[in-house]
Amino acid sequence: MTYDVAKIISSEAFGMAQDILRDQHDRFVDEIIELTEIPSPPFKEERRAKAYEQKFRELGLEDVHRDEIGNVLGIRRGRGNGQMIAVAAHMDTVFPEGTDCTVRREGTKLFAPGVGDDTRGLAALLAFIRALDGAGIGTEQDLLFVGDVGEEGKGDLRGVRHLFTKGKYRDQIAGFFTVDGLQLEEITTRAVGSYRYRITFRGPGGHSLMAFGTVNPAYALGTLLAGMARINVPETPQTTFCASTFGGGTSVNAIPEEVWTEVDLRSEGQAELDKLDADLRDLVEQAVAGENARGDTTNGEIAAEITRIGNRPAGGTPHDAAIVQAAFAALPHFGFEATTGSSSTDANIPMSLGIPAIRLGSGGTGGRAHSLDEWIDVEPEESLRGLYAGLATILGTAGLAK
Amino acid sequence: MTYDVAKIISSEAFGMAQDILRDQHDRFVDEIIELTEIPSPPFKEERRAKAYEQKFRELGLEDVHRDEIGNVLGIRRGRGNGQMIAVAAHMDTVFPEGTDCTVRREGTKLFAPGVGDDTRGLAALLAFIRALDGAGIGTEQDLLFVGDVGEEGKGDLRGVRHLFTKGKYRDQIAGFFTVDGLQLEEITTRAVGSYRYRITFRGPGGHSLMAFGTVNPAYALGTLLAGMARINVPETPQTTFCASTFGGGTSVNAIPEEVWTEVDLRSEGQAELDKLDADLRDLVEQAVAGENARGDTTNGEIAAEITRIGNRPAGGTPHDAAIVQAAFAALPHFGFEATTGSSSTDANIPMSLGIPAIRLGSGGTGGRAHSLDEWIDVEPEESLRGLYAGLATILGTAGLAK
Numbered sequence: 157m158t159y160d161v162a163k164i165i166s167s168e169a170f171g172m173a174q175d176i177l178r179d180q181h182d183r184f185v186d187e188i189i190e191l192t193e194i195p196s197p198p199f200k201e202e203r204r205a206k207a208y209e210q211k212f213r214e215l216g217l218e219d220v221h222r223d224e225i226g227n228v229l230g231i232r233r234g235r236g237n238g239q240m241i242a243v244a245a246h247m248d249t250v251f252p253e254g255t256d257c258t259v260r261r262e263g264t265k266l267f268a269p270g271v272g273d274d275t276r277g278l279a280a281l282l283a284f285i286r287a288l289d290g291a292g293i294g295t296e297q298d299l300l301f302v303g304d305v306g307e308e309g310k311g312d313l314r315g316v317r318h319l320f321t322k323g324k325y326r327d328q329i330a331g332f333f334t335v336d337g338l339q340l341e342e343i344t345t346r347a348v349g350s351y352r353y354r355i356t357f358r359g360p361g362g363h364s365l366m367a368f369g370t371v372n373p374a375y376a377l378g379t380l381l382a383g384m385a386r387i388n389v390p391e392t393p394q395t396t397f398c399a400s401t402f403g404g405g406t407s408v409n410a411i412p413e414e415v416w417t418e419v420d421l422r423s424e425g426q427a428e429l430d431k432l433d434a435d436l437r438d439l440v441e442q443a444v445a446g447e448n449a450r451g452d453t454t455n456g457e458i459a460a461e462i463t464r465i466g467n468r469p470a471g472g473t474p475h476d477a478a479i480v481q482a483a484f485a486a487l488p489h490f491g492f493e494a495t496t497g498s499s500s501t502d503a504n505i506p507m508s509l510g511i512p513a514i515r516l517g518s519g520g521t522g523g524r525a526h527s528l529d530e531w532i533d534v535e536p537e538e539s540l541r542g543l544y545a546g547l548a549t550i551l552g553t554a555g556l557a558k
Numbered sequence: 559m560t561y562d563v564a565k566i567i568s569s570e571a572f573g574m575a576q577d578i579l580r581d582q583h584d585r586f587v588d589e590i591i592e593l594t595e596i597p598s599p600p601f602k603e604e605r606r607a608k609a610y611e612q613k614f615r616e617l618g619l620e621d622v623h624r625d626e627i628g629n630v631l632g633i634r635r636g637r638g639n640g641q642m643i644a645v646a647a648h649m650d651t652v653f654p655e656g657t658d659c660t661v662r663r664e665g666t667k668l669f670a671p672g673v674g675d676d677t678r679g680l681a682a683l684l685a686f687i688r689a690l691d692g693a694g695i696g697t698e699q700d701l702l703f704v705g706d707v708g709e710e711g712k713g714d715l716r717g718v719r720h721l722f723t724k725g726k727y728r729d730q731i732a733g734f735f736t737v738d739g740l741q742l743e744e745i746t747t748r749a750v751g752s753y754r755y756r757i758t759f760r761g762p763g764g765h766s767l768m769a770f771g772t773v774n775p776a777y778a779l780g781t782l783l784a785g786m787a788r789i790n791v792p793e794t795p796q797t798t799f800c801a802s803t804f805g806g807g808t809s810v811n812a813i814p815e816e817v818w819t820e821v822d823l824r825s826e827g828q829a830e831l832d833k834l835d836a837d838l839r840d841l842v843e844q845a846v847a848g849e850n851a852r853g854d855t856t857n858g859e860i861a862a863e864i865t866r867i868g869n870r871p872a873g874g875t876p877h878d879a880a881i882v883q884a885a886f887a888a889l890p891h892f893g894f895e896a897t898t899g900s901s902s903t904d905a906n907i908p909m910s911l912g913i914p915a916i917r918l919g920s921g922g923t924g925g926r927a928h929s930l931d932e933w934i935d936v937e938p939e940e941s942l943r944g945l946y947a948g949l950a951t952i953l954g955t956a957g958l959a960k
Contacts, residue, residue: 364822365902378782398770402779407802418807420766422766466810
């Protein structure tokens with residue numbers, strides 16, 4: 157279903173929602189600070205989740221709860237056609253336990269780990285709900301607001317994966333926004349999928365002199381790496397691979413018993429990702445067989461263990477999907493020249509399942525995400541421009557009830 | 559010069575020396591314990607060296623001093639033909655600072671890190687000097703007693719290397735014993751030479767997705783390792799190589815800026831060792847060139863750094879050398895079936911310089927050298943059999959003065 161975004165934006169109700177966003181911008185900033193200062197390390201989002209759940213309750217959302225995996229959910233009912241548009245932001249940061257998350261303010265700039273990625277997104281959801289409530293706006297479809305866990309790194313999208321595979325609303329979600337990051341020029345419509353592995357080669361080891369000739373797992377690793385360098389991948393859909401980290405061995409005078417590498421495989425296309433995955437597995441098999449054929453296996457053979465340490469499916473949302481069309485219609489109204497791009501976000505999961513989804517920024521400017529020097533600028537004009545555009549895109553997707 | 563070993567062993571003076579070794583065996587054991595309990599970690603032999611120097615002084619050796627590198631030296635003059643036979647044992651252990659070196663005694667067994675390798679050897683030298691003095695034995699050639707530093711691991715034979723390249727007696731030493739380890743069946747006449755390297759490949763790094771195509775040092779490392787697996791080495795002289803330890807990379811989603819391996823090259827033949835060394839360097843060069851040809855070098859090229867972390871020259875002592883002949887004559891008298899073997903010890907240095915040298919055990923039994931569970935058995939009969947054989951071999955080399 158497509159709604160007339162221009163009409164929505166020019167409606168009296170939407171104007172009122174904009175006024176409320178403007179009037180309450182200070183409160184929005186306060187909430188960014190409040191939430192940023194509740195640390196939310198990987199796999200330890202619970203404290204922030206509790207606070208966010210409390211916010212949802214205070215806003216009067218329906219069925220507010222934390223699900224089995226730790227996501228915070230709350231519904232703002234629309235006219236009840238049974239379909240939901242999910243609007244999510246992620247609660248986890250990349251920063252480990254013990255990181256100082258105190259926000260330092262300099263003028264309109266806020267400095268703190270996680271302040272932009274994605275705490276501004278979490279606060280934006282709250283601001284949207286207040287604006288909708290204050291302007292008395294109803295939507296055609298239900299809005300499911302979500303603060304999710306496990307977006308970053310080894311979190312491996314587990315919050316949103318749960319939402320779409322085991323969550324109680326999994327069959328009702330017809331569209332998905334992840335409000336993640338700041339910028340709104342480029343919306344993410346293509347999900348870069350990735351498989352990440354730790355590949356460990358093991359063998360019997362032995363003294364470098366006395367056991368010379370014994371199979372050496374390092375040579376199997378070498379054959380794998382040299383083989384990876386020769387893998388051909390398509391440019392479109394973009395497909396990449398990388399052997400990234402290494403370790404193993406105990407002493408310069410010992411054949412290692414174990415060597416390992418961590419590898420990263422990515423593609424915008426699931427079929428290409430799976431092809432790359434198969435190529436890698438073939439190389440591992442050949443490397444093991446080659447070294448066992450070359451060396452002495454009296455004391456044991458080389459074996460490889462492939463452990464998946466990351467799994468993000470590829471996917472995409474077609475340009476003619478209502479959610480993309482809504483963004484293309486709404487963003488230019490607020491001065492954003494909309495383009496599409498690819499990245500790896502919570503939207504990977506619905507995209508891989510064929511459910512229309514995009515990543516949308518929450519506005520404002522900033523930098524140094526994933527570093528201790530992360531900062532955002534909440535200068536109101538630029539900040540509000542993003543909030544207006546985001547809310548208009550959401551309403552363009554969920555529909556403004558007459 | 560060759561001396562009649564059978565005659566030496568049957569002499570009254572040597573019989574008296576044996577009696578003294580037997581009478582003072584408890585003192586020998588006490589000295590093993592005393593020296594073992596003075597920790598002597600790699601590059602930190604100073605405390606043990608001070609104690610050992612004091613022992614040399616108390617025994618009345620001439621020109622007792624610690625040299626520039628930390629070796630303890632003392633001379634027992636012979637008839638003064640100007641040539642010296644060096645008798646050395648190494649003071650360093652493989653155990654790091656903080657290792658508990660307290661000796662635990664169970665019957666005739668002594669348990670402690672370093673007790674056999676090579677503290678028994680250090681104590682044996684003191685026992686030899688007392689026996690020679692007590693029996694009034696003069697030698698044809700001067701005896702240079704040495705407690706040396708840096709035999710183990712990264713010590714890289716620096717003590718004995720200094721002795722033969724910069725030491726004040728370097729031009730006078732005509733034969734060299736390292737009293738190292740326990741067993742006397744096999745004397746070491748062939749020095750396994752080794753070169754050890756840390757090979758580091760460096761490149762510009764970058765994001766695994768965004769910078770895909772950039773040269774990756776891991777693929778250069780892979781090419782090196784795969785190439786090493788194909789190196790051909792001769793069986794005689796025994797020549798071996800090993801890629802042993804690995805590391806590098808910072809994150810699974812980043813092209814590594816640096817990866818490294820440590821490799822061990824060994825040979826009983828210096829020419830074969832140098833050939834292997836050249837092969838390795840060629841492979842490194844090819845690996846670098848190959849990856850720079852394959853990948854994008856816009857942000858920088860792959861470069862390799864080869865750092866030598868170990869350098870032990872190969873060499874050998876001919877079987878007809880007086881020092882080997884003395885051992886072959888002396889050992890069977892005490893029930894040892896003498897054979898020759900190869901290893902990497904302090905004797906590498908003189909062997910590589912063409913100076914006759916052997917490694918000789920100090921006798922007794924034991925096990926678990928280089929482990930915290932190291933032990934020796936000082937049961938007197940077996941222990942003394944080794945001391946007698948060692949002293950006879952030394953006298954067979956240095957000559958018993960009439």
